[in-house]
Each structure stands twice: as C-alpha cells, then as structure tokens.
Amino acid sequence: MAQNTPEATLSQFTRLSQKPGVQSTLIISRDTGAIVRTSGLISSSASANPNSTLPASLETTGENYSNGRKESSMHSAEDVASMVWSFMSAAGKFVEGFDKEDEVKLLRLRMKKNELVIMPDPKFFMVLIHDTPPA
C-alpha cells in the first residue's frame, strides 16, 4: 500500500468520505493552515469544485474569502477549518497543561447529531464529521 501512488492513496480518502454516514471530511495543513482537501462542505468556491474532494480554492483565490463568510446556512470549509484549528490548539494547550510530555493523538467529539473525529499529525489534521448512529 505504501508503495502506491499518491492518487491511489488519495482514493482511500475519497472512499472514506463516501462511506455511509460520513458527512464531510477535511484535511488541513498544519504549517500553513491551508485546506488541502475537503468533501461534503461548501467551500467558498463550491461551484467551482463540483468534485468536492478538490481543495476549496483552486482558481478563485481572491473571492474565496469574501464569499465564504456569507454562506452561513451550511458550514463552509473555512469555518470548520478555523473551528477545528482553534479547537485543536485548545486541546493542545490542555494536553500540555496536563502532561508536558504528551500529545494529542486522536480527538473524538461526540455531539447529539454528529461526531467529529480529528486525527492530528505532525503536519496535517484530518477531520471527519459523521452522523452519530441512532441511539
């Protein structure tokens, strides 16, 4: 598997995002905060990316910002990304306070309607939002 081309590997991500119950996925670069990949979220340039696994911002870089804020009905990728970002930094702070040697390995946030699974990595975050199973 490890030998596979990036495309093959990415197809795993695509497949994951298409599993039943999965609402949206998001990969955020940790260095820059850039959104590398999303699915199931209106990114600011949603219209430009019907594929939805494409990054939010291929062409319409400039407009993204202004547009993104307006779509409040659904989460925009940027909003989610920034929420995740701050959530993760809070979690990071918490862990640091808890045990300096430790680090965050996985975050599962169970809500009434959704569950958020965040997998941090030295360079990226992967975020997955899915339905909670009917209780």
Place this chain on the structure above:
Amino acid sequence: MQQRRDEILAKKAKLAELKRQRELRREASATRSSLGGASPDPLIAPTPDRAGQKRDIEAIIQGIIGDSRPGSTAPGSPAQRADRPTSVISAGQLSSDNEGPAISSFHPMVDSSMQTLSIAPLSTVYEFDAAPPKEKEVITYSKGVQTSTDWSPPKSRGVGVGDSGSERDESPTRSPRASKRLSRRQKERDEEIRANLRKEIEEELKTAQHAGPENGTGPAGSKENFPFKTLTNEELTAVESSEDFVGFIERSTKVLERALDQQLEYDILADYALGGAAVDEEDEGYGSSGGKKGRRIKEIAQFWDERWSKKRMISDLGFSTKFPELVLASYTKNPSAPHDPDGLIQVWNLHMHDRPEYIFHAQSDILTAKFSPFHPNLIIGGAYSGQVLLWDTRAKSAPVQKTPLTGSGHTHPVYSIDIVGTQNANNIISASTDGVVCGWTVDMLSQPQEFLELSSPPPAKTDDMAVTCIAFPQSDPTYFLAGTEEGSIYPCHRYDRAGAKAGVDGRVKYAGHAAPVMSLDFHPARGQIDLGDLVLSSSVDWSVKLWKVRPPAATGPSATTTSSTAQTVTPILDIAREDLVYDARWSPTKPSVFALVDGAGSLEIWDLNLDVEVPIQKVTPSENKRGGLGLGGGAMKGLGYMNRSLNKVAWETNEGRRVAVGGMDGVVSVFEVGGELGGAETRGEEWSGVKRLVGRLEGVGEAAAAAAAAK
C-alpha cells in the same frame, strides 16, 4: 463625627463629579482617538483614583480578552484581584463578591478605622470603571505608566486610591466605634452607589465585549493567525505528492476507518434504558444442529476489496499470532488486469471492514502465505514461480526478500510453506510440486540452506513425487509429512538419521486417499494429553481422514519387519463428505474440534467427541455481502455454483474462537464459534475423550485389518 460626615459628603460630591466627568469623557472619547490624549489625563490628575479606575478597567478588559497579565495582578489590591473574575463573568455579581473579600482582607491589615475607610475607596474604584472601555489601546501604554509612577504607592497595599489615602491619614484620630457606625451608614450608601456602578460596569462590559472581538487581536489571535491560505495548483500537487502527506493519509484514513467501524459494532453511548434494543436471538438460524448457544457459529466479518480482490481466488489464509485481529489472505492473479501484480496479499483487520490494513504484491501468483510465528512483522509466502518471498509490514508492498529464479531453489510452484524451529533458530521450509523441499534462513533467501528432493519410494512407477502439501508435527522440526497428488502421504526426514536417509521414509506409507491430498494438519496438542500424533488430511476424493502417525523413532530399523515393501497405514477414521474437501484444520485450542471447507462452499465444524459422522455446525458465508456483488455480472457468474467453493480455512490461534474461510470468489469471511467449539479453556475430559476415541478407533481398525487378513 461631623467631620466624618463632611468627609462623606465631600466624597459623595466627588463621586458625583467623577461620574459627570466620566460622562463627559465618554462623549469626548468619541472624538478623542489617540492614546496620548487619553492617558495623560488620568496621570496628570491629582486624584489617583483614575489610576485605580484605569487599572480596574484594564483588569476587566484583560479578563474579557482572556490574556493573563501578571504585571497588573501582582501589585493589585484584593479588590482588583477580584475584579478580574468579575469581568469574566458578570460584573454585577462579581462586584458584590468583591466586597466580602475586600473587607475581610483589610481587617487584619489596618486598624479598624482604616477598614471603614478602605471600603469607601473601593467603591470609588468601581465607579471609575465606567470611563475606560473606549480606549482599548490605552492598555499597553498605561501599563508601563502604572508600574513606573502611579502604581508604586498603591503597591504598598491594595487601597492604593488617592481618596482613601488622604482619609486614612486622618482616620487614626477617630475612635474605632464611631467609624464603625459611620461605616454602616456608609456601607448602605455604598451599596446604592455600587448598585449603580454595577449597572454601569455591566454596560461597559457589554460594550467592551463588543469591542473586544473587533480590535482585540489578542484573544482571537489563534483564529486570526489561522491563515486561510489558499494553495495554488502547484503547491497543492506538491503537498499531495509529498511523502509526508501520503503517509499521513495512509495512517489517518486507517484510523478514521477503524473509528467508524468500531462505532458500527458498538455504540458506547448506548442507553439501554431507552427503548428496547433488539436482543439478538438468532442463534437458531445458524447451522443445521443450531440451538445450543455454546455451539453456535456466527459470521462476524467479510472482507472484499473492489480494487484488489476482484477476480482473484484466495489461495491461503492465516491469522497473525501477535495481533489476533489481523487476517492474512493471499490471492491468485486477476486475469483481467494484466497490469496489476499477479501476486497479492491483503492483511485484513477485523476492526476495519472496508479496506485491508496492508497490501503486498508479488510478480507471480501467491499460492501460500503466512505470518511468521516468530516475528510479528514478517510474512512469508510461496509463489507459482517457485519463489519464496518475504514481506515486512514495516516496509512497502514489494517483498523485502525473495529467492532468485535460478536452479538453486524451486523451479515449480510452491504450494506449501512453513516456519519451523524456535524463536531464535528457525527456518523456512518450502515444498514445490516437483518434490523439492528447501530450507531457508529468514535472513538469506538467495540460496537454500537445505535442499531435498523427494522421490517416490520403490513400488511406485516413477520417481517423481508431486507434493501438494507438507506438515510438521509440533514436537519435531526434523520430520514432516508430505501429501501427494496421487493420494498417499509419506513421512519424510529433513536429515539423515539412524536407519533412514534424508528424504522420504519409504518404510511407511499412509494410504487412503484416492485423489490429491489438499491439506495435512498435525494436532496442535497443547493440552494435558499429547495428541500430537493425530493428523487430519483432506482430499478432493470427498473425504477427510484422521490418522495416527507412527513416531519416526518407531519406524527405525527394529520396527521394520520387511524393509522391501512399505508398511501401509490406514486412517483410523474416514469421514466421507458430500463434496471436494479443500482444507481441514484442527482447532488450536479444543482437542476434538476441527473445521473443514468444501467445494460446495460450506464451512463445517466438527467435534469428534460429540459426533464422528455429522458436523456440529455447517454454514455458508453469506452471499453478496460484498464479494457476491463484486462478482455480479462478472465472468465468474457463469460458474455459478463453482464460485462459492471455499479453498481455505484458518483458525485464530490464540483463542480458537474465530475461523476465517475464503475461496473462489475472493471473499474472506470470518466466523466466530461459540464457547463449546472455541475458546482458550478446555476441560480435561475433552482431551481424554479424544484419547479414548482414538483408542477405540484404533481397536476397530486393527480388528478390521485382522479380519481382512484372516480372509
């Protein structure tokens, strides 16, 4: 008294004045934009109150902003300390809270008269809070100022407000009692003032909060810093093709996948008080003799991958000994995908249903593969090309080692492979269909360490021996059984030993099968009674046979009466089945239990102690959970019945609870058996039961043989 009253009045006036000033300032603030304009005011003003006010404001703002500012807190009076929380929660509440601590803290510090005085200033402190919210920027600037000038006097002790200071000077002259009374009155008044102040503070807080998000870069810092950097196409491809990224995707998707699957299995937030979750009583549904819970069998997982499993047959299965949730499956080639590697191994995880944990490749069909029992990361396999391959789960999908395609090793398909020995000294033993058996060290596959060519013993018409499978007993790595295409099973020695040369031991022949032997399995003998000499063989002659093998020592010179003709041993139990039997394996834990799979696609679980003629359980992997649909419409469909055929069965070795089966359709199905058919703990009578059964069967066999001889 009078004096005191006057003072109070004066103070009130001052308060009023201050309020007015604040109002003015508020109005002014709109116009006043620069810090410089704002800050000098309070500094210059003779009343230090302003400093206090400013400090409080700051505290509030700080609290709102959420930044810790040790500098301002440390010197602060108790009142101020209390202020910070105030600002965080609600100003009104907190300010009332403040009173308590403020008063109490002063009591011990100063004489009683001073206490009262100190209260008053506190209230004034609050009053001043009103002004500041406007100037956010003042914060940093005034901080410096405070510490250098204004702050130094107050530092002595919290009261640091000018008003109180002046009063304090006079206070010693007054009697404590008077001051107390005064203080009561004053308190009441103060209450009123405070109530007003609270309102004001709350308002201010509100405004401050509004202001906070806007210009308060401090608190929102992380968010603001969060760069919504958008990547260009080039950057994106760079990121996506970076090794880091690929590795990350690899890891994280697996984790997320497991997370999702785990949730499907069990919801940890399940509330059993809510609604009746269906209690599954479908035990009856399984198998023919269903019913009893301990003997049930249940399908727990099926593994199939659209991309890789398609049109491949499963050639071998095995559980990891170290990680019992991992199931290895080797596959033959996909004839319709010439560009994919022919050989494939997928390692499935019982906790991840939709994709394999690992995928390994080879250039030729892999016919057999297993986890090394001595090293959890290593997987060995035999290929159609005759190669022996070694993969490492820490490495990439290509084999880390493989034998060369030269004459020194196998030149025919390797259908059987095993690792024998101990943790520190073990060998890979491989057997190919031309009768060549090779021994390899795990470290060096370039050349076989041992090379043994098996040939049929004398009575046979040809020397060639087509080995289909080999099996080593638990106790002796130098001796093994080899099943052949012709149906006989021969004992073989790896080395020369007394009375027997390396190779096939021609003196004994286990004859019984009329068709190629598909599997051989020594009893895993882990119990009180050694049953290690029991061997199970399966064959495409529609039968499974149970053998009691002669210990190699007994086949020594003394045992052989006539060395010219081979001694023929017959099975002690012959179980006829309704179809080709492709594989039969002992349960690793239960002495009397074994599993077999047949060409009709059934998995059968047998318990010799209970019944030697009918399986305890017979199940077929559920159709179309995944695999069926993969084949749906495919060329295999024409085979109909054929594609259900099961080739291999494997037990999970540690607990003996799980059985994996796989076959033509490339689907791996994992079943879990009930407590009577699996599980680590066994009862003594199970072992002795098997022993007795074997004894009985042997007796019958001998009697029959004797009867046959008599005729």
